[in-house]
Amino acid sequence: MLDALTAGALEDAAQRRESLPTARLESIALATPQPRDAAAILGTPKADSDGPHIIAEVKRASPSKGPLADIPEPAALAARYEAGGASAISVLTEGRRFLGSLEDLQAVRAAVSLPVLRKDFIADEYQLLEARAFGADLALLIVASLEPARLEQLHRFATDLGLSVLVEVHDEREIDAALAVDARILGVNTRDLKTFTMHPERFAELRERIPAGTVAVAESGVREAADVARYRRDGADAVLVGEALVTHGDPEARVAEFGRAS
Numbered sequence: 001m002l003d004a005l006t007a008g009a010l011e012d013a014a015q016r017r018e019s020l021p022t023a024r025l026e027s028i029a030l031a032t033p034q035p036r037d038a039a040a041i042l043g044t045p046k047a048d049s050d051g052p053h054i055i056a057e058v059k060r061a062s063p064s065k066g067p068l069a070d071i072p073e074p075a076a077l078a079a080r081y082e083a084g085g086a087s088a089i090s091v092l093t094e095g096r097r098f099l100g101s102l103e104d105l106q107a108v109r110a111a112v113s114l115p116v117l118r119k120d121f122i123a124d125e126y127q128l129l130e131a132r133a134f135g136a137d138l139a140l141l142i143v144a145s146l147e148p149a150r151l152e153q154l155h156r157f158a159t160d161l162g163l164s165v166l167v168e169v170h171d172e173r174e175i176d177a178a179l180a181v182d183a184r185i186l187g188v189n190t191r192d193l194k195t196f197t198m199h200p201e202r203f204a205e206l207r208e209r210i211p212a213g214t215v216a217v218a219e220s221g222v223r224e225a226a227d228v229a230r231y232r233r234d235g236a237d238a239v240l241v242g243e244a245l246v247t248h249g250d251p252e253a254r255v256a257e258f259g260r261a262s
């Protein structure tokens, strides 16, 4: 599934390149204001509570669940996340299964003063230039979908562009690969991307391998504040939440509640 998602994302990027060639995209990217420093924000404990930083996600659909929520105005949703105290916003830009777009990213970035993550299946430089040009401060790289040498090249390319990188892992071997590229922000996705089953205990198992000074993010599977509190007690600096926010009637209150969970 991960391979299919990545292949689809690359095809879609190749399509966009026909109307926006790399050289033009690059000049737009380099003219875009400097990104916000996500690692600094997520790496500093919150002043107002013992809860984790919340990375609140704009997610319309997923391959495992299908449609989750109509989100006609991603910018309005992101503004409510910010009002609730979110520390960063994640925007799914994958179009085929998650129904996101780069326009969503751009609209969200203009509406908030927080760092914004481009959440997609990124496997080439063009997609990182897009991330930067459409306003992302942070880009996702999924270790499971990249050869070690590719991970290293893309991580360096992103960093040179001024982007922070959320490096996503699922197991010990992938943590080692992430640490080998000096990941400053490391996300443990407790959803197995091959089977879509949830394994929340994986976060605690892997946390001890993440060195002090590296931001530890717990991703996926939060339904209740108790799930956030568990990740927090297991050592998460930040928790990334999608479905439980987009399906809630009051996302602002929900973010606030999650942000206090400890």
Ligand SMILES: O=P(O)(O)OC[C@@H](O)[C@@H](O)c1c[nH]c2ccccc12
Residues within 6 Å of the ligand: 057, 059, 119, 120, 168, 189, 219, 220, 221, 222, 240, 241, 242, 243, 244
């Ligand atoms: O909706 P949830 O269970 O709160 O999960 C959010 C997020 O972790 C999930 O969307 C995600 C984690 N890693 C990804 C990689 C690609 C696409 C999506 C994801």
